[in-house]
Amino acid sequence: MKITxxxxxxxxxxxxxxxxxxxxxxxxxxxxxxxxxxxxxxxGSHTKHAARKVQDSAKEDFILCPGCEERFSxxxxxxxxxxxxxxxxxxxxxxxxxTHYGLYLQGQIDTMxxxxxxxxxMRLFVYSIFWRASISTCEIYKEFKLELKIEEMLRQDLxxxxxxxxxxxxxxxxxxxxxxxxxxxxxxxxxxxxxxxxLINSLQVDGKYLLCAxxxxxxxxxxxxxxxxxxxNANSRFAEVGLLPVDKWKEFISxxxxxxAHERYKARGLEGLSEL
Numbered sequence: 207m208k209i210t211x212x213x214x215x216x217x218x219x220x221x222x223x224x225x226x227x228x229x230x231x232x233x234x235x236x237x238x239x240x241x242x243x244x245x246x247x248x249x250g251s252h253t254k255h256a257a258r259k260v261q262d263s264a265k266e267d268f269i270l271c272p273g274c275e276e277r278f279s280x281x282x283x284x285x286x287x288x289x290x291x292x293x294x295x296x297x298x299x300x301x302x303x304x305t306h307y308g309l310y311l312q313g314q315i316d317t318m319x320x321x322x323x324x325x326x327x328m329r330l331f332v333y334s335i336f337w338r339a340s341i342s343t344c345e346i347y348k349e350f351k352l353e354l355k356i357e358e359m360l361r362q363d364l365x366x367x368x369x370x371x372x373x374x375x376x377x378x379x380x381x382x383x384x385x386x387x388x389x390x391x392x393x394x395x396x397x398x399x400x401x402x403x404x405l406i407n408s409l410q411v412d413g414k415y416l417l418c419a420x421x422x423x424x425x426x427x428x429x430x431x432x433x434x435x436x437x438x439n440a441n442s443r444f445a446e447v448g449l450l451p452v453d454k455w456k457e458f459i460s461x462x463x464x465x466x467a468h469e470r471y472k473a474r475g476l477e478g479l480s481e482l
Contacts, residue, residue, distance in 0.1 A: 210343065211268040218341050219365055223271035230275055232264045232338045232347065234282040236290060237419040238406060264344035264406075277368040278334060280375050285331045288323040290422075293447075294396055298322075304449070306436055315393070315448040317437050326382030327375075328445035330367055332390050333360045335417060336426050339408055350408040352415065356388070356428055363387070389438035392447040393423040395455035405459060418462065421455075 217225045270278070292298040306317040320328060337360040340352040352360070367382045369375035398421060409416040413429025427433055434440045437448055450458060 213268050215268055217271035217274050218269050219274040219277075219361060220271060221365075223273060225268045225271055227270045227272050227275045228267040229265045230267070230270050230278075230338075232266060232342050232344060233335055233406060233417070233419045234278075234286075236282060236286045237422060264342065264346050266338075266342050266344060269338075269341060273370065274368075277370060277375075280370075280372055281327075281331055281334060281368060284323070284327060284372065284375065289320055289328070289445075292322070293318070293320070294398070305446070314454050315437070315450055318447045318449050320445040320447065323445065324380050324383045325439060325442050325445045326367070326385070327379035328392075329387065329390075329439065330364060330379055330382060332392070332424050332426070332439075333387075334364055334368075335419075335424065336415060337361060337364060339417060346406065347408050350410060350415070353428065359387075383443065386441045389427045389433055389440040391423075391425040391437060392439070392445070393425070393450060393455075393458070394421050394447060395450050395452045397452035399452060399456075405463075407462065409462070409465070416462075418459075423458070 211225060213224060213226045215225050217223045293302045301322040302318050302320060304316050305319045308314065308316065336352065337357060339347045339350050340357050340360075342350075351357075363382070363385075367378045369378050405418055405420070407416075407418045409418075413427065415426040415428065417424045427438070432440070436442075437446050439446055
């Protein structure tokens with residue numbers, strides 16, 4: 207059960223300092239800021255409310271101390287600068303080569319390798335978002351909950367490998383690359399259109415946890431048998447991202463919305479199936 211916290215509570219990450227930080231983003235702002243130019247939507251799989259047009263992504267008070275908030279900020283800056291703000295730029299294509307064509311999802315997804323950063327750095331980034339969503343009390347994440355042992359494993363990894371300075375962060379992340387942990391997918395599209403994003407959502411089903419932030423989807427696998435191999439980021443040297451053609455990405459978002467509508471339909475007691 208998720209409970210309301212106060213500034214006198216201990217930080218949920220380091221478990222040492224007071225959690226005085228307010229308005230901590232659950233999903234990093236750089237992933238979502240373009241959603242809200244025209245008004246984006248947030249929706250969770252079990253919320254009883256319809257999808258809401260909002261002007262900012264979910265924020266939480268009193269979950270982190272200022273030091274741990276800064277650690278997340280450094281991590282997000284590195285990932286934004288080394289990946290998210292660059293991979294669609296043709297001038298940077300040598301840093302993001304396509305290493306496999308039609309690797310999975312019935313041959314519809316190519317795999318891009320992120321040679322500008324180690325796999326450990328991206329893994330920490332992805333795990334940090336899933337961990338924050340799991341501990342959040344915000345409406346969109348109200349029913350999004352990792353198993354306690356997995357939540358604690360991620361917390362320990364984050365606390366151990368997130369440095370307080372940028373160079374320390376890079377060094378620790380490089381060490382973390384050698385650790386085999388839970389596999390995950392990153393999915394996106396190279397082509398951005400007005401109707402290809404504008405959504406933040408959470409979903410969990412059958413041991414899979416999905417978080418979608420605009421044009422980036424993250425899927426974490428927690429139940430045996432765990433998938434390994436190309437595209438699942440379990441033990442690769444560099445992080446890998448699945449690239450969908452824009453039409454397939456739109457189909458993915460559409461199917462996700464239909465599934466979320468069905469889940470809300472059940473949560474609302476058979477009311478409002480068609481109202482997104």
